Amino acid sequence: MSARLGPKRVLLLEFNEITWTIVEPMLATGKLPTFARLRREGAWASPRSVDLPPHMDPWVTWVTVHTGVERAVHGATVLEQDPSTIKAPRTWDYAVDAGKSVGVFGSISAYPPRAVPGFIVPGTFAPSSATFPRSLEPLQDLNRMQVQVHHRNRRGLSLSGMLSQGIDVLKLGVKPSTCAAIAAQLAREIVEPHQRFRRIAIQPLINYDVFEALYARHRPDYATWHTNHAAHYMHHYWRAMDDSRFTSPCPKDERRKYGDAVEIGYKLCDRLLARAMGLVDDDTILVVASSMGQQPFVNDEYPEGKITLRFKDISSVLRLMGARGVTALTPVMLPQWNVTIPDAVERARVKELWGRAHVVGKTSRSAFITTATGDVLTVTPVCLAEPDPDARYFFPGAPNARPEGYPIHELFAMDTPTTKQGMHHPTGLLMLWGKGIRAGVEIPDTTNLDIAPTLLHLLNIPIPDIMSGRVLSEAWDGSPHRGRVDRMPPERVRAAAQRPAAPAGN
Structure with missing residues (x-):
């Protein structure tokens, strides 16, 4: 097979901070059947983040993934910073510039949304509920409300408010099974109040339902979908799952309450991955990625873990x-x-x-x-x-x-249920699956700079000269792609960087 596998559609699932450190033991015990299938039938890698402390944060590493350039070039420093201070185009900007349709859902630094052939729902930490088209704003209202409720600087909606918002979101494609999951969760909390931690796993269900409906309607050439729930569970409950690498043992009550939280998060990723596979046809490549991973939080300054203020x-x-x-x-x-x-x-x-x-x-x-x-x-x-x-x-x-x-x-x-238990690690996860992808292939020596040029290559979009990463063509033709064919000239890079916000009324 030649180095060119395309043009293809690409569906990118962004499972923030998931790591082979947790995936592999769960594969061994049969708890992640969809990940196991992708590992058998597709190619996989362990890309290392080129962004290291003090900038090894998802609001930096994901921008590196989407721009294909290092932080010194793109300029990301904090989460959802002033968009004008990000100095490099994202993969979806290149796709739109090349005349392709896109669907961006939840990706970090997708704010403000621009008018595109398709749809854009920025991340849940965006400073406003703006989306493109505007008909998706009720969903973003819900996402941002959940962030504010999590900070406890805002109360949840009244019953009438919940019903009104629920009707608006249902119209966007939320499934009856998700509504049943919400009802079951609320009932569970009445009996066991500590089970409130499971609420974090409801938001990605709602968001994926809507994304799935949008994807079926638009069939974008390039789509992204992001979730942070697994990262949240690792940050808060890793020691409850496994305290073998911590300086202090997990209290019995903490283990009883939260010992299954991390696995719940990964099992949800597995179910969502199975649903995404159902969207993939012979002309689409499914890509699963994290921009970096996590590890147990062990720090001599915090022997019992950090207490969040x-x-x-x-x-x-x-x-x-x-x-x-x-x-x-x-x-x-x-x-x-x-x-x-x-x-x-x-x-x-x-x-x-x-x-x-x-x-x-x-x-x-x-x-x-x-x-x-x-x-x-x-x-x-x-x-x-x-x-x-x-x-x-x-x-x-x-x-x-x-x-x-x-x-x-x-x-x-100081009301988080546990101390900080997970911290960032430079090694992430990458998987590719679809027609033409080789089965059971591990790609060595990768970084998060390699993801963007690989995605653009699959989309048959010239690779910008500013990208220093390589195309991971081992996934389909068995050898590293070293050539510099189909490079994008600087003037096209500058054109792709022009990202006007979506006009009002769309």
Whole structure:
């Protein structure tokens, strides 16, 4: 077979941070039958992230996957940062520029949505509910509400509100089986309140139902679908699954409550993968990817794990700083917030105040990590290594701050069910399956820079010169693709980078 396998449609499933470290033991015990089938019938790899600490985060590594260039080129730093500060086109931009239809669902940095032949639903941490077409906004309203409820800065809807929103989302394609799963989950929580952790697995069911309906309607040449649920479970419950690599054993009650959480997340990935295989025809290649993986959180500074501090009301802290001109407050990955301040002088003043803030307690230290990207300050409370109920927070220079400081319980809640248990690891997962893909082939020596040129090659789109990764043609012709044929000239790269937002009314 020649190095060219295409043109093909491509369906990319983005299972954030899934790792062979967990997949392989579950394969051995027969718990992931669909992953086992793909491993038998397709090609697979363990790409390593070229983005390393302090930038080994999904909001960086996924942008690397989608742009095919390193962070120094694309510029991603924080989650859903000012879009104008991302300096490289994504794979879907190249596809649209090449005259192909696209369907982007949940992918990081897909905001703001642009008018495309197809559809775009940005990630759940997007700063607004804008979608293309606008008829999909009720779903994004639901997704963003769930993020805010998770931060507990917003209550859930009333019964009438739930019914109204449910009707809107049902019209978009949510299946009766998903409605039954929601009802079963709510009933389960009445009997066992700790089972609330399973709610995280409901959101991807709703989103995939809608994606599946959109995919069937549009049959896009290139489609992506993203879920973070497995990463969430690993971050919170890895020790409950297996404490063999941790410095402290898992408490029995924690294991009883959450010992199956990580496997629940991976089994859901397996079921969704089976459904995606049902969408694939002879002209489509299914790609499963994570931009990096996870590993047990083991850190000498946190022998019992990190205790997450959640803002009770970040607006109250901004008021004591006298912050002016704040145009948006957006919760992102717990416990982070994006604070948008367009005025550069005021933004710099507020950033300095966040930097001066410190805590005095069992350990005295800086209280926050603050990053500036474009108009946005991303604020992260520094976690605790152990409970410290007498800690006090001070804000030197803040015009409205009390000189005696603030007790920790006034500013923060510490209500996550467990300490942090999973951390990022550079090695991710990649699988390719479909007609023309070789069976049972492992592709060695890969990075997350190789994914974008491989996808574009399958789509029969010239590869931009700015991409340094290689086409993983071992998946279909048995040998590495080393040529530089079908390269995209710089002027076409610049054209693809022009990503106007979707106009109102679409």
